[in-house]
Each structure stands twice: as structure tokens, then as C-alpha cells.
Amino acid sequence: MSNNAAIVVDNVFKRYSKNTPDIIKGVSFEVKPGEVYGLLGPNGAGKTTLMQMISTLSRPSSGQIRICGLDSVKDSLEIHKKIGFLTTEIKLDPLSTPDKLYDFFASLYSIPEQEAAIKKETSFATFGIGPFSRKKIVELSTGMKQKVSIAISLIHEPPVIIFDEPTNGLDILTSKQVTDYLLGLKNQGRAIILSTHIFSVAEELCDRIGILVDGRIAAEGTREELTASQGKDKFEDAFFKIYQENHHEP
Amino acid sequence: MNLKAIKTLAHKAFRNSGGLKTEGTALTFIILLSFAIAYILVLVSYVFPWRLYSIWEDSPNTLLVINEPETFGNYLDIIGLPRTNSDHFQTDAYYDFSYFEELMRSRGGIVVLVFPKGFDETVSEGGEIPEILTYCRTDYLISNKTKDNVKDSILKGYLGYVQDLNGKTVALYPPVETATYGTPTAPQTDMATGLLRFAAQSLIPLILFVSILYAAMNSGTNIIAGEKERGTFAAILLSPVPRLQIILGDLIGVSMGSLLPALIMTILVFLIPSYSGIAGFLVALPLLISLVLLIASLTILISVLSDSVVSAQTAFLPLFFIMVTICVTCIQNAGEASDIYYLIPIYGHFYGLGGIICNNSPKAVLYSGICIIFTLLIVAASVYVCVKLLSSERYTVNLQSGDDRVKAPADGKIKAKSLPGFILNQAWYPLVILSIFQTLAMLPVLVKYTSTSAFAEIVNSMRGVTTFAGVLKFSFDLLGLFLSDPLFIVSMSAGYLLMILCYLVMVCIREKLEGKHKIRRHMASLGFELTKGTAGKYFGGVLLGISLMSLVYLILNVTGQVRYEGINKDTIGAILLSLLMWLPQGACEELMFRGYMLPRITKKTNKIFAFFLSSALFSLLHSMNAGYTPMASVNLFLIALLFALISYRSGSIWITSGAHTAWNFCQGNFYGLQVSGNELTTAFIKTTYTANHSDLITGGSFGPEGGLAVTLVTLPLIVLLLVLIKRDGQKADRLW
Numbered sequence: 003m004s005n006n007a008a009i010v011v012d013n014v015f016k017r018y019s020k021n022t023p024d025i026i027k028g029v030s031f032e033v034k035p036g037e038v039y040g041l042l043g044p045n046g047a048g049k050t051t052l053m054q055m056i057s058t059l060s061r062p063s064s065g066q067i068r069i070c071g072l073d074s075v076k077d078s079l080e081i082h083k084k085i086g087f088l089t090t091e092i093k094l095d096p097l098s099t100p101d102k103l104y105d106f107f108a109s110l111y112s113i114p115e116q117e118a119a120i121k122k123e124t125s126f127a128t129f130g131i132g133p134f135s136r137k138k139i140v141e142l143s144t145g146m147k148q149k150v151s152i153a154i155s156l157i158h159e160p161p162v163i164i165f166d167e168p169t170n171g172l173d174i175l176t177s178k179q180v181t182d183y184l185l186g187l188k189n190q191g192r193a194i195i196l197s198t199h200i201f202s203v204a205e206e207l208c209d210r211i212g213i214l215v216d217g218r219i220a221a222e223g224t225r226e227e228l229t230a231s232q233g234k235d236k237f238e239d240a241f242f243k244i245y246q247e248n249h250h251e252p
Numbered sequence: 253m254n255l256k257a258i259k260t261l262a263h264k265a266f267r268n269s270g271g272l273k274t275e276g277t278a279l280t281f282i283i284l285l286s287f288a289i290a291y292i293l294v295l296v297s298y299v300f301p302w303r304l305y306s307i308w309e310d311s312p313n314t315l316l317v318i319n320e321p322e323t324f325g326n327y328l329d330i331i332g333l334p335r336t337n338s339d340h341f342q343t344d345a346y347y348d349f350s351y352f353e354e355l356m357r358s359r360g361g362i363v364v365l366v367f368p369k370g371f372d373e374t375v376s377e378g379g380e381i382p383e384i385l386t387y388c389r390t391d392y393l394i395s396n397k398t399k400d401n402v403k404d405s406i407l408k409g410y411l412g413y414v415q416d417l418n419g420k421t422v423a424l425y426p427p428v429e430t431a432t433y434g435t436p437t438a439p440q441t442d443m444a445t446g447l448l449r450f451a452a453q454s455l456i457p458l459i460l461f462v463s464i465l466y467a468a469m470n471s472g473t474n475i476i477a478g479e480k481e482r483g484t485f486a487a488i489l490l491s492p493v494p495r496l497q498i499i500l501g502d503l504i505g506v507s508m509g510s511l512l513p514a515l516i517m518t519i520l521v522f523l524i525p526s527y528s529g530i531a532g533f534l535v536a537l538p539l540l541i542s543l544v545l546l547i548a549s550l551t552i553l554i555s556v557l558s559d560s561v562v563s564a565q566t567a568f569l570p571l572f573f574i575m576v577t578i579c580v581t582c583i584q585n586a587g588e589a590s591d592i593y594y595l596i597p598i599y600g601h602f603y604g605l606g607g608i609i610c611n612n613s614p615k616a617v618l619y620s621g622i623c624i625i626f627t628l629l630i631v632a633a634s635v636y637v638c639v640k641l642l643s644s645e646r647y648t649v650n651l652q653s654g655d656d657r658v659k660a661p662a663d664g665k666i667k668a669k670s671l672p673g674f675i676l677n678q679a680w681y682p683l684v685i686l687s688i689f690q691t692l693a694m695l696p697v698l699v700k701y702t703s704t705s706a707f708a709e710i711v712n713s714m715r716g717v718t719t720f721a722g723v724l725k726f727s728f729d730l731l732g733l734f735l736s737d738p739l740f741i742v743s744m745s746a747g748y749l750l751m752i753l754c755y756l757v758m759v760c761i762r763e764k765l766e767g768k769h770k771i772r773r774h775m776a777s778l779g780f781e782l783t784k785g786t787a788g789k790y791f792g793g794v795l796l797g798i799s800l801m802s803l804v805y806l807i808l809n810v811t812g813q814v815r816y817e818g819i820n821k822d823t824i825g826a827i828l829l830s831l832l833m834w835l836p837q838g839a840c841e842e843l844m845f846r847g848y849m850l851p852r853i854t855k856k857t858n859k860i861f862a863f864f865l866s867s868a869l870f871s872l873l874h875s876m877n878a879g880y881t882p883m884a885s886v887n888l889f890l891i892a893l894l895f896a897l898i899s900y901r902s903g904s905i906w907i908t909s910g911a912h913t914a915w916n917f918c919q920g921n922f923y924g925l926q927v928s929g930n931e932l933t934t935a936f937i938k939t940t941y942t943a944n945h946s947d948l949i950t951g952g953s954f955g956p957e958g959g960l961a962v963t964l965v966t967l968p969l970i971v972l973l974l975v976l977i978k979r980d981g982q983k984a985d986r987l988w
Binding site for chain 1: 254256257259260261264479482483484486487488489490491492493494645648
């Protein structure tokens with residue numbers, strides 16, 4: 003285990019109650035600064051559960067997660083300053099406006115007002131939110147909502163970014179904008195972990211991919227390594243082979 | 253501590269409540285309207301006290317004349333002034349004011365003129381005009397006016413008339429001695445003061461409570477629970493703000509949102525000149541703030557425990573009803589509560605606010621300080637629990653993985669906005685229907701009684717009543733009088749039958765059915781399912797009711813609470829007649845709460861909530877009855893719950909209709925006890941409370957339903973039914 007890893011997941015188990023089976027069964031991996039790690043898996047594999055634990059919203063039943071050297075259970079408040087969690091499950095108040103929401107979260111993250119105003123302008127300009135900044139969230143398109151979400155989640159410029167299904171429900175144009183932005187963040191040296199069930203996203207963005215099947219990492223490596231290890235030409239075929247070998251009907 | 257974050261969160265919670273821009277629902281409108289009416293009434297009573305008084309007064313010249321000379325009678329006839337009574341009162345005791353007071357009270361007089369005997373003869377013989385005494389009541393505002401009227405116009409005019417009659421000048425103006433003794437039993441308050449005190453001790457605190465509860469519910473369920481439902485809460489949890497600060501911010505925001513309307517009302521109230529003014533307001537303010545904090549913290553606790561606005565509002569409703577029930581019990585004891593109540597939160601707030609507004613109770617100020625300390629301790633405990641709960645996953649994220657989440661309710665549960673409206677409707681139906689038909693049923697007997705002397709006496713005795721509890725007691729005295737009249741029993745019986753019909757018509761109109769036997773199926777949906785076993789069920793219910801009440805009587809008798817005093821044989825006819833009323837009465841109340849309300853709330857929400865709500869409403873409906881106590885509210889709730897469980901298990905309300913009728917009949921007409929505060933005059937068995945009976949066991953003036961004996965009988969049965977239902981499930985499910 004290297005000390006400079008931004009995210010360390012160490013033998014993590016998770017079950018919701020005593021009588022239910024484990025959802026996550028002993029997952030371990032690391033993400034370094036400047037690296038994009040992708041969790042690829044079918045629905046129900048446990049991606050969201052894992053992402054929630056990394057973001058401290060829920061706790062591992064056993065095992066440990068460390069973010070920038072901080073324990074996810076004991077130091078959760080400190081970790082909040084270092085992570086940005088983006089998920090379609092966390093929504094924006096439909097009756098508020100991007101403008102007000104940005105100010106609201108700037109205040110929660112104790113960002114001085116003047117600094118926040120400058121940041122807001124830059125960030126809104128990057129995503130083209132400017133013209134919509136005073137419209138109600140409920141009136142915005144899905145793509146615009148996602149962009150507002152990203153702008154707000156990264157308000158404190160966190161070194162670690164957790165991104166659950168980043169391009170879910172977005173059109174091609176917005177998708178491209180989001181992936182480009184993520185690559186920009188990666189180049190700034192941030193550690194990014196994203197979960198997806200879309201091959202193209204995993205292939206284009208991720209430096210390393212972990213394939214999650216039934217709550218276990220069935221295989222891990224770069225796209226090329228994974229494809230080669232299964233003796234296939236296409237990454238897609240390699241994924242299906244790994245899935246079939248590791249999936250057991252309950 | 254990040255004060256800026258707290259401020260931001262508070263602002264968000266406050267904005268969530270809409271500040272003053274709360275949604276204009278029907279409830280908001282009703283609350284505002286009742287406040288406006290109450291406020292105007294109070295102001296009007298201060299500015300024009302005589303106007304309110306004159307409503308109660310049949311004639312301002314209610315004059316009683318003692319030893320009336322013939323010439324005075326003639327004079328009154330000439331000027332056309334009516335006297336209260338044409339009887340001639342004669343007495344030698346000119347100074348016996350207690351006799352005159354008694355006369356004034358029994359005859360409804362305000363001024364008594366006492367002439368010496370042989371007045372006409374003395375005057376015609378040319379002697380000096382002897383003294384004429386004037387006695388006057390002081391307990392009415394109007395009495396001074398009447399006194400002046402008698403002295404300045406009537407007596408002056410009469411003396412002129414006497415001079416003309418005798419054709420000679422007599423002493424110009426007679427010495428008029430005025431004795432202003434009041435009736436010793438009447439309190440030294442006038443109608444306006446009484447009304448103001450009633451408003452201060454009952455109406456104003458009640459309206460404040462309801463407005464705070466309503467505003468707190470609006471914003472408190474919308475934050476946290478609403479944020480969880482909308483998926484916006486996790487973003488706040490992910491910020492580096494500690495849980496304690498999140499709760500504190502929300503607490504401040506919800507409190508401000510709830511305090512604002514209450515504060516405006518309170519300022520207006522203290523502007524009323526008779527109340528304690530700015531000093532009182534400053535004393536009341538901490539009490540008000542602590543109340544708001546208490547309600548806000550409990551609302552937030554509910555919000556933390558809930559996953560959606562609907563579930564939070566559902567959980568909040570019992571709290572709402574409990575608070576309103578406490579308010580009602582406070583109103584019944586306003587001004588007479590023992591000191592300990594001033595220390596208990598909620599009770600202390602209600603009594604304390606009333607006392608401070610009236611400025612008549614220095615202890616209210618002292619005790620309110622202790623009450624505030626207790627309240628703040630509860631608030632702190634509640635905040636602590638909230639913070640602990642927010643540290644556990646169960647109450648923070650409900651994000652689980654995509655597939656797990658699909659278990660969202662699929663059985664068409666209702667949407668957030670319509671639930672409070674639906675429940676309000678359910679609560680209104682019985683109230684509206686009962687008040688319309690019971691009033692109608694009272695009309696014939698009221699018309700009959702207005703012409704009798706007994707009625708005049710009752711109305712007379714009502715003049716001294718200035719407290720709410722007094723008005724209640726008065727109306728139940730009247731009801732007791734009516735209850736012995738066959739006409740009343742027949743018209744009430746017709747009224748209950750009409751109510752049942754009303755429900756049937758309502759169901760037929762609102763719940764459309766296809767196919768045959770519509771009426772019969774509508775009846776079944778109201779719990780009156782017609783099958784072969786119907787008669788058996790009904791009589792089984794009657795037996796159940798008789799045995800339950802006999803058990804209660806036995807307990808009361810064995811523990812030495814009541815004494816058996818013999819049998820009234822000659823009342824059997826009247827007793828049997830009263831069955832005519834109890835038969836539809838039992839069926840009607842069962843129809844309202846168990847037949848109509850219970851299955852319909854179950855359909856919209858769930859069984860447990862439906863049992864709770866219908867029983868709580870049943871209990872609350874009886875809260876205006878005389879002698880209602882917290883114990884009575886618990887017992888009525890238990891009885892309602894017992895009947896609800898029976899009707900749930902049997903699938904109809906035949907058993908409970910029989911049991912309800914038999915319970916009331918046995919209680920009142922057979923064993924001679926009070927039925928929910930109503931005293932029945934015709935009972936088969938004469939029963940009295942023993943000298944050392946305890947109100948806690950017997951229920952005092954509310955009857956056994958307000959005492960422990962009933963708790964002892966109902967509780968084991970409820971447990972038994974719960975066990976049976978848990979074991980077998982329900983047997984018949986047509987009603988559900």
C-alpha cells in the first residue's frame with residue numbers, strides 16, 4: 003500500500019442489516035492523484051453502495067477507507083473538505099436557482115463572499131450556466147441541471163472527485179463537455195473515481211478499470227491489460243467473459 | 253463553530269416555510285379568520301361593553317316595585333312602562349336587602365323601588381312625602397344606567413304626577429336613598445371583563461398554539477424529510493458542517509418561521525387596553541419563544557425520523573392532536589388549574605400565557621421561568637437525539653443501489669399535498685353532520701321550553717356565567733333537562749337516523765359502484781353488511797356492552813367508589829323510551845368512526861395510522877363535554893380503539909353498534925352514571941358517589957369513561973384482540 007494514494011479502499015464489506023447478504027464483499031483498490039479509476043459493472047453490482055461509502059455517506063461494515071490519509075468514519079468532516087461527490091441521486095432544490103444554490107453552498111463550505119463571487123463567474127462561464135443562473139432548477143434541462151450540479155459539487159476545488167454515472171441521461175454534446183472537463187481536472191492532478199455501466203465512458207476516460215461483479219472486484223487493470231488477459235480483441239468481449247465467469251445467480 | 257453556515261441553514265429553513273407567504277390552504281384561512289373574529293370581538297367588547305350586554309338583557313327597565321301605591325301603578329300605565337311582574341310584593345322590612353336581592357335574582361330585576369306602606373294616604377293627607385328606597389344590582393354594567401333612569405325620569409315624573417293629583421304643592425324632591433348592594437353570589441365582574449378574561453385564558457393561547465403548530469408543521473416537515481425526499485439532503489450532509497450545526501440552523505429557521513405569525517398576534521393582543529401592555533408582552537415573549545422552540549425541535553425530530561413529507565406530516569398529526577387536546581383540557585380548567593400545571597411544559601405555556609395577558613397572576617411570571625427551563629431541557633434533549641440519529645445511516649441516506657430502490661409504493665398511495673386535506677375532511681364530516689343534526693333535533697324541544705317558567709329560570713341563572721367552563725356546564729344542565737323529555741328523545745332519534753341516511757347518500761354520490769345491489773353494497777362499505785349472522789352479531793354486541801359496563805359498575809362498587817341506593821320502578825317507561833335514542837345513536841357514531849372513517853383512512857395511508865387517527869378524533873369529538881379530563885381523553889381513545897379492533901376483526905360494525913348502544917344505555921339509564929359528561933335524570937338504579945370516592949377512579953362529573961375503572965376493563969380486551977389479530981389475521985375483509 004503506497005502512502006501517496008488519494009483513495010485507499012481496504013478489504014471493505016457492507017451489509018445493510020443483519021439478515022441480508024453482503025452487498026460489498028471484500029473490495030480493495032487505490033486511486034492516485036492525477037489518475038482516473040473506473041468502476042464498471044452491471045446494475046446491482048454494488049457500484050452506488052461503494053461510492054456512498056467512499057463519500058462517507060454510509061459506513062463500511064468492516065474494512066477501512068482512507069481519503070488523503072483520513073479515515074472515512076472518524077474524520078468524515080475533514081474528508082468533506084477534500085472530496086466532491088457527484089451523483090444523480092443528489093439533487094438540487096427544484097425551487098431554488100443556480101445562483102442562490104451556489105451562494106448557499108459557498109457559505110456552507112466557508113468560502114468568503116468575494117472569492118465565491120469570482121469563482122461562480124468562472125465556473126458558470128465554463129459550463130455556460132450564466133444565462134440560466136436566475137432560473138429555477140425545475141425549469142432547467144437535464145444536461146443543465148447536471149452541469150449546475152458539477153459546478154456546485156466542485157465549489158471547494160477538492161483534490162478527490164467521486165463521480166457516480168457521470169454521463170447518465172445526457173445528450174452527446176453535454177456528455178462531451180462533461181468528459182472534457184473531467185480530463186481537465188485529471189490533468190490538474192486530482193484523483194478521480196467514477197462508476198459507470200457504459201463501456202465508451204470507461205474506455206475513453208479511465209486510466210485503470212475495476213470490474214465489479216456481485217460486490218467483488220473480479221478484475222482490475224488498464225483497458226489493454228484487461229482485454230489481453232481474457233484473450234479478446236475487444237474490451238467489451240473481455241468484460242462479458244469476466245462477468246460470466248464471476249457472476250452466480252443467487 | 254461556523255456561525256455563517258448556521259445562519260445560511262436557518263435562512264434556508266425559514267425560506268422553506270415561506271416566511272409569511274405560507275400556502276393559502278383552507279386551514280390557513282380558518283385560522284386567520286378565527287383569529288380576526290376573536291380579535292374584533294375582544295376589541296368591540298372593550299369599546300362598546302354595553303352593546304354586548306344588551307344582547308343578554310331582555311329589558312333595560314327591569315323594575316320591581318314593593319308595596320306599590322295605586323297612584324304609582326296608574327302612573328306607570330300612563331307612561332307605558334312594563335314591570336317585570338304584575339305581582340304586588342308587600343313587606344314591612346324596608347331595609348331587608350337580602351330579600352330584595354333574592355327577588356332581583358329570581359325575577360330578573362335590576363332596580364327595586366320600595367315604597368313605605370300607606371304611601372298614597374300619607375300624601376293625600378298633606379304630609380311630607382316619605383322616603384322611597386332604591387336598591388340596585390351592581391354586578392351588571394347596565395344597572396347604573398337603569399338606576400339613573402329610574403331616579404331622574406320615572407321618580408321625578410311620578411312626583412309631578414302626585415302633585416297634580418292632589419292639587420297642591422308638596423315637597424319638591426323626595427330624599428332618595430340608594431343602596432347599592434350586589435347579589436352576594438355573583439362574581440364582581442361584568443360581562444365585558446369576563447369575556448376579556450375568557451379570551452385571554454382560552455381563546456388567545458389556543459389560537460397561538462394552533463398557529464405555531466401549523467407553521468412548524470409546514471416548514472419542519474419540508475426541511476430534512478422533504479430534502480430527503482427530493483434528494484437534496486445528502487449534499488448538505490456532504491458539506492463540512494457538523495450535524496449539530498445543521499440541526500441548530502434548521503431549528504432556528506423553523507422557529508423563526510413559526511414565531512413570526514404568533515408574534516404579530518401577540519403584539520396585537522397586548523395592545524388591547526385591558527391587558528397587561530408592553531411589560532406583559534416582554535414577560536410573555538420568553539415563554540412564547542420557548543414554546544416555539546419546543547414545537548420546532550419536536551417537528552425536526554419527526555422530520556429526521558421520516559423519509560418523506562407525507563410520512564413526516566402523518567407522524568406530526570398525532571402530535572398536533574395531542575397538543576390540541578391538552579389545550580382543550582386547559583380551557584376547561586382555565587383560571588382554576590393547580591400550581592403544578594404552571595411548571596409543566598405545554599400546560600405551563602397555556603396557563604402562563606393566559607395569566608400574563610390578564611396580568612392577574614404574579615405566580616404565572618415566577619412559574620413561567622421554571623417552565624421555560626424545563627422546556628429548554630426538552631429542546632436540548634430533542635436536538636441531541638436528532639444529531640445522534642443523523643449519525644446513523646438509517647436516517648440519512650436512502651440512496652441504496654438503483655435496483656433496490658424500485659420498491660417504491662406501487663399501490664397508489666396518495667400524494668403529499670392531499671394527505672392533510674384528506675384527513676381534515678375526515679375530521680370535519682362527523683363534526684359538521686353532528687352539529688347540524690343535533691341542533692335541528694334540539695329545535696322542537698327548545699321551542700316547547702321557551703314558553704315555560706323553568707326555561708326562564710335557567711336563562712336567568714345563565715346571566716352570571718362568564719367563564720367558558722360555566723357556559724359548558726350551563727349547556728349540559730339544559731341538555732340534562734331535555735334528556736328527560738320524550739319529545740327530545742324522539743327528535744334526537746330521528747336526527748341520528750337522518751345522519752346515517754346522510755352518510756349513505758354521501759357514499760352513494762362520492763363512491764360510484766357498477767353492477768347490482770348498489771345500495772346494499774354501499775351499506776356494506778359503511779360496515780352494515782347484511783348477512784345471515786347480522787342479528788346474532790348485533791345481539792352479541794349488546795351482550796358485550798352490557799357485560800363491560802356491568803364489570804365497570806362492579807369495580808366501582810367493590811372498591812367503594814359508588815353506592816347502590818335502590819331502584820326507581822316508576823321510571824321504567826321513560827327508560828325504555830330512551831332506548832329509542834340510544835339505538836340509532838350507537839349505530840350512528842360507529843358508522844362515522846368505524847364504518848366510514850377507519851377503512852377509508854386505511855386505504856389512503858395504513859392500518860396503524862387509521863386506528864390511531866380515528867380513535868384520536870373520536871376522543872377529541874367528546875372534548876367539549878362537561879368534565880372532560882386528560883384521563884377521559886385517554887379512556888375514550890381506548891374505547892374507540894377497542895371498537896375499531898372489534899370492527900376490524902369482524903369485518904362489520906354490527907357488533908360495535910350493539911355494544912355502543914348497550915354501553916351508553918347501561919351506563920346512564922340502567923346504572924345511573926354519567927355518559928360522557930351528560931347526566932341522565934331517568935335511571936333504573938339509583939347510584940351515588942360515596943363521600944371518599946376518587947375522581948381518578950370514577951371519572952368524576954364525566955362519568956366512568958373519565959376514570960381508571962374503564963381503563964382497567966378496556967385495556968386487557970385491547971391486548972387480547974391485538975394478540976388474536978396478530979395470530980389469525982382478520983377474518984372478514986369486505987369492509988377493508
